[in-house]
Amino acid sequence: MIWRWLPLAVMLLWALAAFFGNSLVSGANMVNLDHILDTPGKSGLLGFDDLGRPVLQRLLAGARTSFIVAIGVVTISLMLGTTIGMLAAYQGGWLDLLLVRLIDVFMAFPGILLAIALAGVMGPGLDNLIIALSMVGWVGYARLARGQVLSLRERDHVTAAVALGSSRWVILSRHLLPLLAAPLIVEATFGIAGMVIAEAGLSFLGLGIQPPDASWGSMIRDGTSYMLMAPHLVLAPGVIMLLVVLSLNLLGDQLRDRLDIRFVTEQKMS
Amino acid sequence: MIDFLISRLLSALLVIVGVVCLVFLLIHLIPGDPVDVMLGESARAADREALRHAMGLDQSIVSQLAHYLTGLLQFDLGDSLYAKQSVVGLLVERIPATLQLAFAALLCAFVIALPLGILAALKRGTIWDWGAMSFSTLGISIPNFWLGPMLILFFSLWLGWTPVSGRESSTSLVLPAITLGTGFAAILARMIRSSLLEVLGEDYVRTARAKGLGEPHVLWRHAMRNAWLPVITLIGLQLGALLGGAVVTEVVFDWPGIGTLMIDSIQRRDYPVVQGCVLFVSLTYVLINTVTDIAYGLVDPRIRYGGRP
Numbered sequence: 001m002i003w004r005w006l007p008l009a010v011m012l013l014w015a016l017a018a019f020f021g022n023s024l025v026s027g028a029n030m031v032n033l034d035h036i037l038d039t040p041g042k043s044g045l046l047g048f049d050d051l052g053r054p055v056l057q058r059l060l061a062g063a064r065t066s067f068i069v070a071i072g073v074v075t076i077s078l079m080l081g082t083t084i085g086m087l088a089a090y091q092g093g094w095l096d097l098l099l100v101r102l103i104d105v106f107m108a109f110p111g112i113l114l115a116i117a118l119a120g121v122m123g124p125g126l127d128n129l130i131i132a133l134s135m136v137g138w139v140g141y142a143r144l145a146r147g148q149v150l151s152l153r154e155r156d157h158v159t160a161a162v163a164l165g166s167s168r169w170v171i172l173s174r175h176l177l178p179l180l181a182a183p184l185i186v187e188a189t190f191g192i193a194g195m196v197i198a199e200a201g202l203s204f205l206g207l208g209i210q211p212p213d214a215s216w217g218s219m220i221r222d223g224t225s226y227m228l229m230a231p232h233l234v235l236a237p238g239v240i241m242l243l244v245v246l247s248l249n250l251l252g253d254q255l256r257d258r259l260d261i262r263f264v265t266e267q268k269m270s
Numbered sequence: 271m272i273d274f275l276i277s278r279l280l281s282a283l284l285v286i287v288g289v290v291c292l293v294f295l296l297i298h299l300i301p302g303d304p305v306d307v308m309l310g311e312s313a314r315a316a317d318r319e320a321l322r323h324a325m326g327l328d329q330s331i332v333s334q335l336a337h338y339l340t341g342l343l344q345f346d347l348g349d350s351l352y353a354k355q356s357v358v359g360l361l362v363e364r365i366p367a368t369l370q371l372a373f374a375a376l377l378c379a380f381v382i383a384l385p386l387g388i389l390a391a392l393k394r395g396t397i398w399d400w401g402a403m404s405f406s407t408l409g410i411s412i413p414n415f416w417l418g419p420m421l422i423l424f425f426s427l428w429l430g431w432t433p434v435s436g437r438e439s440s441t442s443l444v445l446p447a448i449t450l451g452t453g454f455a456a457i458l459a460r461m462i463r464s465s466l467l468e469v470l471g472e473d474y475v476r477t478a479r480a481k482g483l484g485e486p487h488v489l490w491r492h493a494m495r496n497a498w499l500p501v502i503t504l505i506g507l508q509l510g511a512l513l514g515g516a517v518v519t520e521v522v523f524d525w526p527g528i529g530t531l532m533i534d535s536i537q538r539r540d541y542p543v544v545q546g547c548v549l550f551v552s553l554t555y556v557l558i559n560t561v562t563d564i565a566y567g568l569v570d571p572r573i574r575y576g577g578r579p
Contacts, residue, residue: 104281105288108559109552111514117548120536121299197413201518204415205533217415224419224522228427238416246411253407 004254007247014244018067021060028061029053029212037230047232050222055236061214062237065203066244069130070195074188076134081141082184086172088142089149099142106139112198119207129208133198137191144187148180182259189255193248200241216241274567282560286553293549294338297541298331308351308539321351325542347549348542352535357546360531365550367437368527371450372516374443378451379458386455387462388489394467402459409456414515418449418522435524442523450519454512461504465497472496499569506562510555517551 032052040047046055088099106114118132152158153176161175200217202208209215216237223233300307304327305318321327325348326334341347347357390402425445426434432441469475470493478492520529532547534540 101284101288104285105292108285108289108556109292109514109548110510110512110555113514113517113548113551116517116532116536117293117296117544118299120533120544121296121541123301193411200413201415205518205521207536220416220419224422227419227423231423234416234419234423238413238420241416242412245413246408249407249411 007250007254010243010247011251014063014067014247017060017063019064021064026057027054028057028214037226037233039230040232046236047230049219049233050226050230055219055232058214058219059216059236059240062216062219063240065126065209065213065215066196066199066241069126069133069199069208070192072130073133073137073195073199074191076130077137077191078141078184078188080134081138081143082145082177082180084138085142085145085147086149086176086180089146090153090168090172090176096146100146103139103142103146106136107143109136112136112201115198115202116205116207119202124207124210126209129199129202132202133195137195140191141184141187144183145180148183149176152176152179186252186256186259189248189252193245193252196241196245196248275564278560278564278567282556285556289552289556290339290342290549291335293545293552294335296545296548297325300541304541308541324349342549347546350535350540350543352538352540352543357542360543361528361546361550364526364528364531367525368516368520368529370443371446371520371525371527372512374447375450375454375512375516375519378447379455382451382455383458383462386459388466388494390459390463391466391470392489399463402463406456406459409452409459412452414449414453414519415522417452418445418519421445421449422523437526442525446519446523446525449522450512450515453515454508457508458501458505461501462497465500466493469493469497499566503562503566506559509558513551513555 030053032048032054035048035052035054037050038048038052040055046059048054049058084099084103088096115132115136118135119129122128122132158171158175161171166175199208200215200220203215203217204221206218206221209218211218219237220234223230223237226233297304304325305313305322309318309321319328326337329337345358347361349356350360353360386402386405390399393399422434422445425431432445433439436442475488475493478488483492516527517529517532519525520527521533524530528547528551532544535543535547
């Protein structure tokens with residue numbers, strides 16, 4: 001069915017906007033006092049904001065921001081979390097005990113709260129945003145990887161590898177990691193959706209991307225002051241973000257069904 | 271039984287100690303000198319030294335941590351740099367508003383999720399099921415900080431039914447509760463559906479039906495009773511997301527709770543208050559989880575001897 005491809009198509013558009021949006025259109029930060037709060041249609045496809053900046057161009061710039069942050073954070077958290085989780089489970093003993101406690105402590109911070117605190121303390125900006133979200137994001141992957149390795153390490157092919165004298169790293173990377181890939185990819189797909197919301201949420205709170213650069217979250221925040229006069233300022237970034245997040249969640253569902261993985265990963269960041 | 275209680279309480283205590291240490295370390299993540307960041311570079315040298323001394327930043331990190339821990343045991347989290355008030359005092363002022371919002375959101379989530387989840391499970395594979403689950407996917411994907419302004423635009427600005435923000439009138443709570451509750455309702459509806467579907471396939475439900483009991487009786491007296499248990503545990507685990515989301519929702523509606531206090535304090539660089547807010551919310555979360563865990567163990571003996579369900 002054609003609509004099954006829709007989420008993938010949205011993802012592709014998002015990636016294209018992130019990579020080529022800048023070169024296709026320019027002037028996302030250009031102030032034009034003649035166009036302040038112009039509604040869509042009058043000369044700009046999606047209208048203009050309170051400083052007369054074109055909304056469409058800012059949406060594309062925001063796509064870039066959210067893409068860089070979400071993909072960056074999930075890549076870092078995935079690598080960090082998987083390494084920690086696999087090591088804990090395979091090594092066992094005091095290292096496992098210590099790492100499990102560490103995971104428990106990080107799990108004790110509700111959703112986006114720790115990210116808000118970290119971003120608030122470290123100061124705003126793209127780098128700090130990615131660091132703050134990665135420090136929160138790794139935990140889920142670590143827990144998942146640990147749980148999977150605990151059950152997989154008893155498999156015959158692992159025993160065989162041990163008997164053949166393979167080193168620990170070979171066993172972890174060649175014999176265990178490929179089996180972990182499917183659940184981790186599904187978790188990461190939902191993770192990207194969560195991070196898109198988290199990035200926009202932190203930017204909404206003024207802790208993420210700083211003006212004049214665009215983020216969907218800060219566009220929504222700036223737009224709320226002009227909702228009666230110019231509802232398009234809040235509508236446009238919200239609808240686009242909803243489309244991207246919805247597509248990622250649907251994609252995650254599809255992947256989970258196709259790869260036949262049974263676990264619950266719905267954790268909303270904000 | 272006693273062993274189970276002690277082991278759960280001990281592991282909760284370990285987590286709490288870890289949480290406190292991490293929150294304590296937050297202030298050391300400030301790039302550069304925390305005193306510079308809090309007072310600004312133009313502050314007088316005497317003021318800087320006074321703050322450094324008051325916050326114990328002139329001591330070694332171990333004695334600072336010891337000081338923080340002993341303070342915490344006496345419910346002393348230091349003083350706010352901005353308001354001439356203790357952090358605990360500020361928190362106590364704001365806690366009722368946040369709890370009110372969280373409970374209202376929880377109630378709202380139940381009111382939405384219970385009929386949806388049951389409907390989806392009973393009419394599995396039909397358009398009803400598809401509709402309920404589509405709502406659920408949408409609810410998980412919609413961020414609070416967008417849903418909130420949309421509700422304000424529609425119900426407050428266009429229809430004029432509810433106030434835009436604040437906590438003054440009796441209808442102020444409605445929109446924030448819906449905003450915060452929707453995401454939770456989406457997850458809850460899925461949980462109720464899958465939990466109920468599992469139970470409906472059991473032999474005793476078939477027996478109840480075979481006895482000729484009416485469908486409502488089978489649902490409420492036989493199926494739902496057992497479907498609740500996993501749902502309640504998962505609610506405990508998901509409450510964290512609710513509390514985290516409350517921070518954002520409070521800012522959207524200018525709701526005078528812990529969330530707005532935290533964000534205002536971040537903007538004022540009032541870090542002791544930020545630490546206090548994070549600590550309060552996460553300790554509440556740990557407490558709720560431990561209580562859920564223990565309560566579940568009391569109800570279901572299998573948990574006491576095995577792992578989690």
